[in-house]
Amino acid sequence: MIANFGYTDGSGEYYIMLDTDKCNGCGACVPACRAHILELRDNEYAPLAATKIVVVKDANRKRIKYDCAPCKPASAARALRCVTACKPGAIAHSW
Amino acid sequence: MAQEFWRWKEYTWRAPDISWTDGKIITGGVDVGSVSTQAVVMVDGEIYAYANMRTGSDSPDSARKAMNWALQDSDLTLDKIHYIVGTGYGRVNVPFAHKTITEIACHARGANYLYGPSVRTVLDMGGQDCKAISCDERGKVTAFVMNDKCAAGTGRGMEVFADLMQVPIEQLGELSLQVDKEPEPVSSTCVVFAKSEAVGLLRKGWRKNAVLAAYCNAMAHRVCTLLERISIQKDFAITGGIAKNVGVVTRLEKELGVQAIKPTFDTQIAGAVGAALLGKAIAEQEKK
Numbered sequence: 001m002i003a004n005f006g007y008t009d010g011s012g013e014y015y016i017m018l019d020t021d022k023c024n025g026c027g028a029c030v031p032a033c034r035a036h037i038l039e040l041r042d043n044e045y046a047p048l049a050a051t052k053i054v055v056v057k058d059a060n061r062k063r064i065k066y067d068c069a070p071c072k073p074a075s076a077a078r079a080l081r082c083v084t085a086c087k088p089g090a091i092a093h094s095w
Numbered sequence: 096m097a098q099e100f101w102r103w104k105e106y107t108w109r110a111p112d113i114s115w116t117d118g119k120i121i122t123g124g125v126d127v128g129s130v131s132t133q134a135v136v137m138v139d140g141e142i143y144a145y146a147n148m149r150t151g152s153d154s155p156d157s158a159r160k161a162m163n164w165a166l167q168d169s170d171l172t173l174d175k176i177h178y179i180v181g182t183g184y185g186r187v188n189v190p191f192a193h194k195t196i197t198e199i200a201c202h203a204r205g206a207n208y209l210y211g212p213s214v215r216t217v218l219d220m221g222g223q224d225c226k227a228i229s230c231d232e233r234g235k236v237t238a239f240v241m242n243d244k245c246a247a248g249t250g251r252g253m254e255v256f257a258d259l260m261q262v263p264i265e266q267l268g269e270l271s272l273q274v275d276k277e278p279e280p281v282s283s284t285c286v287v288f289a290k291s292e293a294v295g296l297l298r299k300g301w302r303k304n305a306v307l308a309a310y311c312n313a314m315a316h317r318v319c320t321l322l323e324r325i326s327i328q329k330d331f332a333i334t335g336g337i338a339k340n341v342g343v344v345t346r347l348e349k350e351l352g353v354q355a356i357k358p359t360f361d362t363q364i365a366g367a368v369g370a371a372l373l374g375k376a377i378a379e380q381e382k383k
């Protein structure tokens with residue numbers, strides 16, 4: 001399953017896309033994120049499976065453009081810490 | 096008392112031909128939303144009774160009231176229900192629930208039951224947010240995106256407009272379609288700004304129908320951008336209160352070029368139905 005956490009506003013589309021089939025719940029991305037917006041949770045989207053996945057915290061879903069800004073300097077593309085930390089390649093960003 | 100144009104009708108329903116005493120497993124689903132609360136009781140996976148009402152200021156109280164109302168005139172009592180799942184924005188406030196499940200999973204499962212297993216895209220237009228969900232033939236979520244940044248395109252926004260236009264909320268959609276030419280959508284998607292924009296248009300001498308058309312148009316457009324993220328596939332179903340607004344639904348279908356399946360039941364109960372069905376699956380899993 002692809003979970004899109006984030007929003008669209010007048011300036012663009014800001015989503016963190018998590019592929020829950022790839023996420024193994026290892027938790028490596030959680031401390032990697034200096035903005036502390038990721039957390040491990042029961043996979044509530046597949047309630048019968050009882051596995052853990054990473055999600056963007058509820059309070060941060062409406063402001064990830066700002067939370068992630070320090071990781072994304074406008075001047076140069078840089079590898080994102082969350083994406084680099086995730087070995088299975090479960091995390092992607094839309095912007 | 097002044098007429099309350101935003102106030103939609105609450106109601107309850109019970110299956111005339113189901114006897115709960117014959118049932119092997121009885122489950123319940125309670126969907127506590129920001130605007131409305133639904134309670135559904137299912138006997139062996141068939142809808143036995145439900146109630147749909149406004150959420151009060153006290154969520155645990157709303158959950159209990161809705162459940163009591165669904166069970167009124169029945170000798171089935173809360174303690175005889177084997178498993179109850181709470182869902183929705185206020186899901187942690189269902190004191191008698193055995194488990195809580197996110198409304199995304201519940202809406203997908205509920206739409207699969209109510210509209211049939213051919214549904215691949217579910218758009219839930221609720222009281223305070225919009226969710227677009229892709230699901231498989233078993234009603235399992237395969238992708239989702241949700242927009243909860245503001246109240247435009249939601250039930251709350253419609254209530255505000257019903258009040259502003261002094262038109263009963265059930266008639267807004269129909270009225271908005273009575274225009275010769277489709278006006279430009281209002282530019283604001285935020286309900287507060289959309290409201291002041293609408294006031295401005297009325298002052299300029301626009302008719303109510305035209306202002307409503309401009310608003311419904313903006314709401315439909317906004318939801319389309321949400322759907323683009325998950326790429327819409329047929330069959331397409333709309334759940335939630337706004338599914339009852341033909342003004343938004345018609346414009347949405349036009350912009351997407353896809354017809355939504357026409358519902359034959361209350362579109363607001365999909366989440367609670369899904370909760371009751373997932374409750375059944377969990378209870379059966381636990382028994383094994």
Ligand code: SF4
Pocket residue numbers: 032033034035036037038067068069071080081082083
């Ligand atoms: S881009 Fe940076 S701030 Fe945003 S989630 Fe990844 S690590 Fe955290």
Ligand code: SF4
Pocket residue numbers: 022023024025026027028029030053054085086087088089090091
């Ligand atoms: S690092 Fe990747 S696999 Fe591990 S929890 Fe984070 S998203 Fe999931």
